[in-house]
Amino acid sequence: xxxxxxxxxxxxxxxxxxxxALLVSIAAGIVGSYIVARRLVFLSGGITHASFGxxxxxxxxxxxxxxxxxxxxxxxxxxxxSLSSRYKVREDSAIxxxxxxxxxxxxxxxxxxxxxAPNLMSFLFGSILTVTxxxxxxxxxxxxxxxxxxxxxYYPILYLAFDANYARTQKVPEKVFSYILMAFxxxxxxxxIRLVGIILLISLLTVPPTIANLFTKKFKYxxxxxxxxxxxxxxxxxxxxHGLNVPSGTTIILALIFMFLIARLIRxxxxxxxxxxxxxxx
Amino acid sequence: MGKxxxxxxxxxxxxxxxxxxxxxxxxxxxxxxxxxxPNGGGKxxxxxxxxxxxxxxxxxxxxxxxEPNEVLxxxxxxxxxxxxxxxxxxxxxVLSGLLGRKGIMGRYTGHDKRMSLNLLQRMEIQxxxxxxxxxxxxxxxxxVFLCRxxxxxxxxxxxDEPNTFVDNKFxxxxxxxxxxxxxxxxxIMVSHDLGTITTHVKTIACVNRQLHYHPSNLxxxxxxxxxDCPIQIxxxxxxxxxxxxxx
Numbered sequence: 001x002x003x004x005x006x007x008x009x010x011x012x013x014x015x016x017x018x019x020x021a022l023l024v025s026i027a028a029g030i031v032g033s034y035i036v037a038r039r040l041v042f043l044s045g046g047i048t049h050a051s052f053g054x055x056x057x058x059x060x061x062x063x064x065x066x067x068x069x070x071x072x073x074x075x076x077x078x079x080x081x082s083l084s085s086r087y088k089v090r091e092d093s094a095i096x097x098x099x100x101x102x103x104x105x106x107x108x109x110x111x112x113x114x115x116x117a118p119n120l121m122s123f124l125f126g127s128i129l130t131v132t133x134x135x136x137x138x139x140x141x142x143x144x145x146x147x148x149x150x151x152x153x154y155y156p157i158l159y160l161a162f163d164a165n166y167a168r169t170q171k172v173p174e175k176v177f178s179y180i181l182m183a184f185x186x187x188x189x190x191x192x193i194r195l196v197g198i199i200l201l202i203s204l205l206t207v208p209p210t211i212a213n214l215f216t217k218k219f220k221y222x223x224x225x226x227x228x229x230x231x232x233x234x235x236x237x238x239x240x241x242h243g244l245n246v247p248s249g250t251t252i253i254l255a256l257i258f259m260f261l262i263a264r265l266i267r268x269x270x271x272x273x274x275x276x277x278x279x280x281x282x
Numbered sequence: 283m284g285k286x287x288x289x290x291x292x293x294x295x296x297x298x299x300x301x302x303x304x305x306x307x308x309x310x311x312x313x314x315x316x317x318x319x320p321n322g323g324g325k326x327x328x329x330x331x332x333x334x335x336x337x338x339x340x341x342x343x344x345x346x347x348x349e350p351n352e353v354l355x356x357x358x359x360x361x362x363x364x365x366x367x368x369x370x371x372x373x374x375x376v377l378s379g380l381l382g383r384k385g386i387m388g389r390y391t392g393h394d395k396r397m398s399l400n401l402l403q404r405m406e407i408q409x410x411x412x413x414x415x416x417x418x419x420x421x422x423x424x425x426v427f428l429c430r431x432x433x434x435x436x437x438x439x440x441x442d443e444p445n446t447f448v449d450n451k452f453x454x455x456x457x458x459x460x461x462x463x464x465x466x467x468x469x470i471m472v473s474h475d476l477g478t479i480t481t482h483v484k485t486i487a488c489v490n491r492q493l494h495y496h497p498s499n500l501x502x503x504x505x506x507x508x509x510d511c512p513i514q515i516x517x518x519x520x521x522x523x524x525x526x527x528x529x
Contacts, residue, residue, distance in 0.1 A: 037369055152387055153387065155381060156381065156386045158378075159378040161368070162365070162375070162415075166359055166378070166430075167378070167381065168335060169335065169357050170379075171381075171385075217369050218369060218374070218414075219369045
């Protein structure tokens with residue numbers, strides 16, 4: 001498995017995958033912290049799965065599948081919003097509907113496409129073979145945009161997420177921020193599909209902040225540590241994926257879950273030590 | 283004594299529904315107005331109008347700032363709808379009260395942090411400054427939100443049901459604190475609890491589709507009936523009890 005690192009410099013696709021993992025960890029750390037804090041995980045899961053509809057149609061038409069996914073992801077995000085606000089469908093039901101409709105459309109068109117669909121598995125479970133140089137540049141652009149946005153507007157983002165009612169009285173343009181943040185969530189999802197795949201993506205977003213949340217209660221540190229945890233998890237996953245020839249999404253998620261179990265154990269031991277210390281004080 | 287805001291024949295509501303009709307209402311420095319009225323009578327709409335969150339359908343609201351960047355309002359919303367698991371520290375919550383003045387690209391300085399520490403100290407919860415908001419009790423949390431409302435040195439403090447979900451000890455301290463704060467700023471307090479309101483406020487506004495301003499803190503049931511303001515009156519005694527209307 002260690003030849004992964006020597007292979008980085010020998011094979012372009014491994015270098016791409018390595019860089020993509022690094023950049024995805026940054027985007028996923030920021031977006032993941034946001035959706036976990038704001039409880040938008042189910043919504044994000046819906047957007048992720050619905051984007052498969054776009055992949056299927058793009059396949060059928062011979063277009064770039066990631067572009068198709070992006071279009072579908074945006075349609076889903078707005079579709080859920082309008083279903084729940086204009087047509088009074090309950091939001092979680094709206095998410096559930098878009099979730100499966102997108103998947104159904106995707107599978108439908110993949111099966112209509114003549115010939116065998118070799119990349120289907122890689123879209124569902126991720127594959128390091130498919131990461132292109134273009135993906136790496138797109139991820140870099142996304143990361144930069146998001147880092148700048150979060151540095152400039154960290155406080156309004158935090159305060160809107162915590163208490164939108166109050167933030168509104170402080171003249172924060174809630175709608176504008178919500179849309180921009182939703183756009184970041186959507187683009188992050190779409191650009192992470194190649195690496196981890198649709199079915200496993202939501203764990204990449206939620207597991208790192210969940211681990212970080214065991215040790216910090218501050219949003220800022222949640223983001224920093226989620227990025228770091230995501231990076232360790234994705235690189236470990238890539239190494240295993242490369243060594244055993246298993247889809248990268250699977251190995252990345254398993255690596256992250258393994259880290260979660262270890263973190264939970266550390267937290268348990270820390271709590272024990274703290275309570276023993278307090279007992280001896282009294 | 284300067285005016286802070288003035289409503290002139292204001293009507294407001296949502297979609298086609300009118301919730302408040304033809305309201306005239308003026309609040310000036312050092313006023314202490316208790317707002318009472320039945321649920322759905324328009325108390326929340328009144329607050330939203332004052333805070334500028336919704337615009338009146340008819341009539342005008344005028345604000346009287348003494349200088350352009352003066353902060354008029356400090357707001358203590360109802361505690362419902364707060365996510366107790368949210369990763370935010372007590373200090374960060376207090377600092378969010380400065381967001382309006384700082385603007386969306388604002389940065390917090392050492393001076394801001396000292397100011398919020400002073401406020402936390404005044405509320406006797408400075409030792410909690412690094413705790414996550416969800417680790418606090420109801421009363422402690424309400425104190426933090428009060429600090430958030432006060433940090434911008436507002437001319438008018440607006441409290442929406444500050445006595446729900448808090449213990450009796452905090453309630454007593456809160457009213458003592460409000461008496462003290464009233465020397466520095468005007469206060470508007472929405473409450474269900476008429477008994478408490480009458481002992482602490484200076485004047486009363488009854489809100490039920492219309493607004494009746496009662497220029498005293500003593501109000502009789504007959505007057506309440508005349509104002510069309512059916513509310514539950516809670517009397518305070520050694521044993522908690524509720525007095526019901528005669529049948």
